[in-house]
Amino acid sequence: MSETGNRDIASAARLEAELWDDDVLVSVENLVKYYPIRGGGIISRTIGQVQAVDGVSLVVRRGQTLGLVGETGCGKSTLARCIAGLFQVTSGRILFEGRDITNLSRRQMQPFRREIQMIFQDPYGSLNPRRRVGSIIGDPFTVHKTASGAQRKRAVQELMERVGLNPEHYNRFPAEFSGGQRQRIGVARALALRPKLIICDEPVSALDVSIQAQVLNLLADLQDDFGLTYLFIAHDLEVVRHVSHSVSVMYLGKIAEQGLKNDVYDSARHPYTAALLSAAPAADPNAAAQRQRILLTGDVPSPVNPPSGCRFHTRCPKAQSLCGEQEPVLEAKAGDPANHLTACHFPVQAGEQLARAAGRDQR
């Protein structure tokens, strides 16, 4: 992975002058997704908004993997579904290969469906329990009328073979497979139309750790073979570090920090990223013992009524009065590469001990 990381840094340096180039597969610009809360007696009216995604911009480069991390409820899955065209967007733009695919009708979206596919989190919920596996994997061919009959069956069995399933299990039902095998079925379905972008919505978080590795390796192999681009959503930082070229950290509907994987992991500038990283279990017990854990206090605030200013200031160990008043801009901080962006008034400096600060605040 380090080789690819170095290559990325080189390529990013080459591309940083121009954001818009041919290498960008998907670009999300200032995406906003609010869910109205209805209520108020007999005639329902909107009484509030769940600000699930609030002004997110990101870029996914061709052939690369963008890892999207954040706590449960921070809007990662909503963002993914907006890009996949499953949700209507409140405002903002989604560009796929430079073409605007925001809020297209179903018919207009159809050609893009072949390019953008999704792998879902729950291997049990994402497969119809009443349909045979062959029919589930063959669905994309049927919907897009690309193959039928024996040709379709052959294509499905080749896909099953490719993702490591026994093609003879064509006629089985999803209930007859294990969690890992089911996720392979989901991968095969997503792969069927040879898409350019696969959105992986926590594809391994419901699996055993040993199975996680198998599925991740499968995804990596497929990326190499088919030149796939992944938008990889997870809350497991180690998984994201393993698969991603660049990383975006989300907190409460906004991007807190984004950049190339090594930049974010090795020199996190946002206190939230630093806290997340300090909370991830380390495989090396010596490293784990030395590490200072940053304890965040309190719960994630409600996206219905997010905090003013910086959304993280209610839990931030470095928060000052400015943080509650003015919203920080997502920008490159002093000393960072131009593509390492942080939305923080008081970014973490190299070698700074946040844990102590957090501890003092608690007392």
Place this chain on the structure above:
Amino acid sequence: MSITEIQFQAQTVESAPEQAIQGRSQWQLTWRRLRSDRVAVGSVVVILIVAICAIIAPVFAALTGHPVDQEYPNTGWTLQGLPVGPMTHGFLLGTDSQARDLIVRIAYGARISLFVGISTTFVATLAGVTIGMISGYFGGGVDAVLARFIDAVLAFPFIVLALSLAAVFGPSLTIVLVVITFFSWAGISRVVRGQTLSIKEKEYIEAARSLGAGPWRIMFIDILPNLMAPVLVLATLSIPAAIVFEATLSYLGLGIQLPTPSWGNMLADAQNDFQVAWWYLLFPALALLITTLAFNLLGDGVRDAMDPRTERIFAAASGRRGRRKRRRVTPIDVLSDPAQPTLGGPA
């Protein structure tokens, strides 16, 4: 992996025996469970007998030599002009008030009952499933209109509608079919709507949408198979309800009119004579009871077979033992059973 390799594997796959790797479908599992449910099998036998009687009703007439509407004042009446009892003068179940052969008329009555029961249930189920799915899947304004319409139909006093329709158009089989169908689909619709509301939030529906499947494809390919269990149970239970409904309408004089025999109008006619001719009241009533009971028990059995977790209502001790034994013998049945939506209870 090279293309030749894939082709080779694809070929071996095609030559592999299909039967050995075929997963058991919901229907195969249901059928296996239903087959070893004695009450359900008994119900099916009874229903088949009734159906055969209905189909071969003219054979009854030919065998006994008594056409359905033929009156036999000489042999079929006592000297006082009352019906004769069972096993007299070649009338196996006696005669009715007009000195007609009761057994032939009951057999012809089964035709009406089964025809009304099955045809109205068929149409009502199609309508109910379609309307319920549309209402549940599209939601919003469509749902608001359709759901209120369903509520209105369910709240409507059906006897009043039947009375007024019969008064305007005159009682007929068509009116019976229309009225029963109109009041049967709403119950199915409501259940289907509720199930659709819960199924459409499942991730596999989202997966279908992300593939680009349209609403109709999602409804009929992805949602409908998941609705089949409750719909089949509701439909089976709707048949006896329709049969009783028809009998009620005919009894009230709003349905099938004499001399065409229907169990309902026979019961109504028997009211005048039952003190002297108990068989005239008893046998049509028994036919109605046995038929509706068989359908109800079958519906119960289907529910049980579709969803092994629910307890049966009329759990016979032998049935329980049989079920338990079955589970012990083939635990794979239970394991490989796809997730079942739980039924809310009888319609």
